[in-house]
Amino acid sequence: MSNIIEVKELNKIYKLYDNKKDRLKEALNFFLKKKKYHKDFYALNNINLSVRKGEIVGLLGKNGAGKSTLLKVITGVLTQSSGTLDIEGKISALIELGAGFNPEYTGRENIYLYGTLMGYSKEEMNNKISDIIKFADIGDFIEQPVKVYSSGMFARLAFSCSINVNPDILIVDEILAVGDMRFQMKCITKMKEMMKKGVTILFVSHDINTIKRFCTRAVWLKDGKVELDGDINYVTDRYLDFLKFEEATQGMETQEEIEKNIEEINVRNIAEIKSFKMLSIDGIEKEKFRKYDVLKVEVTYEVYDEDIEDPVLGVAIKSIDNKYICGLNTLLDKKEIPWKKGENKYYLTYEMGVLVFGGMYYFDCALFESTATVPIQYISKVKEFMIESNYDGEGTFMIPHKWSEDSRLGNSLGD
Known part of the structure; x- marks a missing residue:
């Protein structure tokens, strides 16, 4: 298709004056061009745009x-x-x-x-x-x-x-x-x-x-x-x-102040999270997923003290405006994580995908003691990721569903 609109390096500049006198002074000095009394405001700044028929x-x-x-x-x-x-x-x-x-x-x-x-x-x-x-x-x-x-x-x-x-x-x-x-x-x-x-x-x-x-x-x-x-x-x-x-950030501190105030307790003589990876179903590390793609999280952590009883691994998803989407931990799911001195790995798999609508999200990751109350280490925004989604619903989550004329209750994921 041919371009019906072609915009190249387009600028629209307005002259802003502090007062009427400055406008008059600049008008009187037009031919001399000794001094500029205005500030340039770019309403449009180097716009390039092509639109096809x-x-x-x-x-x-x-x-x-x-x-x-x-x-x-x-x-x-x-x-x-x-x-x-x-x-x-x-x-x-x-x-x-x-x-x-x-x-x-x-x-x-x-x-x-x-x-x-x-x-x-x-x-x-x-x-x-x-x-x-x-x-x-x-x-x-x-x-x-x-x-x-x-x-x-x-x-x-x-x-x-x-x-x-x-x-x-x-x-x-x-x-x-x-x-x-x-x-x-x-x-x-x-x-x-x-x-x-x-x-x-x-x-x-x-x-x-x-x-x-x-x-x-x-x-x-x-x-x-x-x-x-x-x-x-x-x-x-x-x-x-x-x-x-x-x-979300209106009225908040500067990013430097925010980072200073984030409570990340890192007790290096107990354990430390070393890496956090997001993997596709094929085991490929990536940062963009479709809504229904299987997403596997790989957490690598170094254990320095083996004497901690029943430690807990937690992973949470939050939206870019800090809304809490989903928090999971091994205590709630009754899972026991490996805790041997040295490097350990554990995986969390979102088997049906992360069923949220398109946008940027991030993971928090933490190691806790047995009640998941006291963090051994808590890392906020350990990794950002993008969910790409078609326009097939509205809101925050995609809840599995089906439409039908059948009044019988059943598995919404079935036929």
Whole structure:
């Protein structure tokens, strides 16, 4: 497929002044160019992006990350400070509610105005206007000035105009958050029809699940830069990890202080954990697993004192925002670990895989005395790992299940 959007080394720079006087001083010194009175703010910083025809691209990022600025540059509402932008095809955009509408014009008049902006003649719009009015479904208000419209009516008319002018590229920025549920469902259905026809769509939404449902690819913008671009599940999972970690660490100490405060009791004259490995079913060490992949943990520990009775090995999984996912130990499972002087190994196997949804997680590992209360050694974040997952559920865990018409209770993993 050919590229319908090609963005190369794109920058959008705004000049920030501390006060109005500095702006005036710089204007007066324009020809002399002796001193700069402003600071450069990069709303977009060296953006490189290629979009193929028919792709459905979800744009992710916090407020202020540069999403709307990028879309406005692509649509021509803003001009880039530097870099190149090549667009093949006609763009229809829903970036700002009712952008391009004249509030004094009626709904019908604004339909023709929008058509003119899209390059259609009045005769061509005559063939489209009935479909637009029918989809908007705002009744007699189509003959009223749009300044009297509610936000929901505005959304109906704006969306109806955008999708009924046969665009090659549709840009949608949070517009589906406006309007009632039935209208949103109608919009979704129409967008699916456009996807099947090969329309390229750039989609912005803070609802990550919506991005996952609709998009075939994701681009994460952070501080005006492309942080990550690629597979929809991988990028959205990493973005969610970023949001979780940021939320979890707000108001916390610096990383150096955190590390100083982590209680890792290491009694070297008793025992010491020497290595912690994550192995595939084939015994290969790796850091990325699919959700249902067998994951085997290999813990190697050095025993210095053989006289410890019934020592316990514990392994815990936590999410990147420090939520406790699953903690296991040999005391609870009534297992006896080897405890001979010198090097010992013991294994923990997650036979059905780690049934959590995609993202970054980490292991804690510890050796305890017989009650698993006092740690001989406790290592926090001994190893990080990635779970890669398709969009096949929501929440934190995937609970084994089945759907059926059969009312009989039985093994959910059976037929």
